[in-house]
Amino acid sequence: MQYxxxxxxxxxxxxxxxxxxxxxxxxxxxxxxxxxxxxxxNANFNEVLGLEVEETLGGAREKMKKGDVPSGMTKDLFIEMKMEEAICESEDYDLIVMGQPEGSGCYCAANSLLTRFLERLAENYKYLVIDNEAGMEHISRLTTKDVDILLIVSDPSRRGLQAAGRINKLAQDLSIGMGKSYLILNQAKGEPSEALLKVIEDEGLELAGTVPEDELVYDFDLNGQPTIELPEESASQKAVFAIFDKIIEP
Known part of the structure; x- marks a missing residue:
């Protein structure tokens, strides 16, 4: 069963x-x-994971929409080939980049192929980790529609928490099955104040834990190093792993 x-x-x-x-x-x-x-x-998951991206699913769809299909090849076969090229493989995990959502005008044939491809691709994996934007435009297309856990990440500001509350409501309104929703408070300068906890409560969010500011993360980012390679002593990584120990099934 997929998680x-x-x-x-x-x-x-x-x-x-x-x-x-x-x-x-x-x-x-x-x-x-x-x-x-x-x-x-604003795709940059590959940079965090240290993987090179050659193609995105959105790019494959746009090529099909423009008719950039080699002679003698069907559109179905072409987009299938381009989508296969979009899979970035590594030893322990693979990455697929959705790319830009479709622009004006619907091209149902390409979107239908993209959806079917994602369905088949996801069946090969026991675990999915989906990095969404605030609007969550893509998640309703992922036909693995049940999400076991939604992690909403925010900084410790009123405005950030209000945005997190809107994301939580949007996720509930989408036609996806969602197990649990948690808030992770990132870039924290200490324990959350009573005022901050009140905002979290008012927004209907469940706090899973806080993650401290971490100079190592900034250094890795500045030097273009994949943060997946952070050392064990990273304070933020320790805090995040402790949160995952609490909320992810063993």
Whole structure:
């Protein structure tokens, strides 16, 4: 039975870094094979994981829409080939990048093929880690529609928590089955204040834990190093792993 965890949050809160830590955590617990899905239009999950991206599913769809199909090849076969090229493989996990959502006008044939491809691809993996953007445009297309855990990442600000509350409500309104929803408070300067806890409660969020600011994360990011390679002494990684120990089934 497949187990899927989705992450969401507004830009700049460290969501993708935590998504990478989740992949690392699951590998360390022997939870494989994993398909990591980058469903954020500002795609950089590959940088966190240290993988090169040659093609995205959105790019494959656009090529089909423009008719960039070699002569003698059917559209179905072409988009199937391009989608296969979009899978970034590694020893313990693979990555697929959704790319930009479709622009104006619907091209149902390409979207239908994309959906069917994702369905078949996901069947090959026991675990899914889905990195979403705040609007969660892509998650309703993922036909593995049941999400066991939704992790909403926020910084410790009122505005950030209000955005997290909106994401939580949006996820509940989408036609996906969702098991549990948790808030992870990232880039924290200490324990959350009473005022902050009140905002979390008012937004209907369940706090899973806090993650401290971590100079190592900033250093890795600045030097272009994949944060999945953070050392064991990383304070943020320790905190995130402790949160996962509490909320992810053994």
């Amino acid at each position: 899927s965890i989705a992450l969401a949050g507004k830009g700049g809160v460290g969501k993708t870094t935590i998504a990478g830590m989740l992949v690392k955590y699951m590998v360390s617990k022997g939870k494989k094979p994993i398909l990591a899905v980058d469903a954020d239009s």
